[in-house]
């Protein structure tokens with residue numbers, strides 16, 4: 146990292162949390178871990194025992210305990226990990242008929258460690274056979290869990306397509322880090338690509354090291370290559386201490402470069418609004434990078450990254 150970036154990020158303390166990821170076999174736990182690590186869907190094989198992985202998510206370091214979900218591991222391994230966890234992530238395969246067994250595993254586990262927040266993920270919502278979320282809430286008596294004294298977040302997710310994935314992990318990051326960091330986002334660079342006219346519009350609010358920018362650009366072109374297959378959706382690409390949030394809605398692609406502690410969900414929201422506002426002026430040929438800058442200044446002034454006075458001095462050296 147350059148000395149400038151090092152200075153910018155100096156003083157940011159990275160908190161470290163143990164996250165126990167549980168759920169019946171085949172629920173999608175390892176797929177979720179892989180998406181956190183690599184921001185993409187990676188095929189898995191069943192977990193024998195337990196896998197430990199560490200990932201930096203926004204301002205937090207998650208020590209992920211990816212437990213095997215087969216019955217033998219539930220009895221042998223889950224207890225120790227639950228005892229030392231700072232948060233529990235319970236993953237359910239929304240299309241799995243073993244709902245009673247899942248409910249039992251869920252309640253046994255969360256009652257074992259009653260102090261920590263629980264993130265409940267109804268996974269595989271992309272499958273046609275996925276059970277309606279309301280039914281899942283009813284069957285597992287999840288509103289009872291929500292009425293308890295600790296934070297319980299319920300999310301419908303597809304670890305395969307990425308739908309709602311980052312909303313769920315933003316929630317747990319916010320809960321663990323406290324209210325302070327909630328829903329904040331400071332955009333450093335905004336890129337808008339119109340695939341119909343092959344125009345690229347960029348606006349920069351700060352300088353970013355070339356090598357980091359190269360990595361992020363590579364990420365955005367990879368995403369664009371996939372655009373015909375999957376023309377809507379979102380990806381998060383990390384490089385150094387930055388994240389590139391790419392939101393696709395054919396023919397427009399928006400990439401926002403934000404800090405690692407910024408809210409991905411907020412970046413997504415800004416991108417979606419930006420697309421709506423920009424598409425009308427793009428259609429009549431009245432859009433350029435300057436308009437993009439003006440739009441930001443007018444609509445999202447608080448979400449623009451501003452260099453603090455003492456950093457400004459460093460940059461001009």
Ligand SMILES: Nc1nc2c(ncn2[C@@H]2O[C@H](COP(=O)(O)OP(=O)(O)OP(=O)(O)O)[C@@H](O)[C@H]2O)c(=O)[nH]1
Nearest residue numbers: 170171172173174175176189191192214269304305
């Ligand atoms: N369609 C779909 N398939 C998924 C999703 N998440 C995971 N899968 C698939 O479900 C299967 C099981 O996923 P894993 O992540 O290995 O499940 P696990 O919970 O780690 O299973 P164990 O390690 O045996 O406890 C794999 O074939 C995944 O590709 C999803 O969101 N949608």
Ligand SMILES: [Mg+2]
Nearest residue numbers: 174175191192
């Ligand atoms: Mg697994």
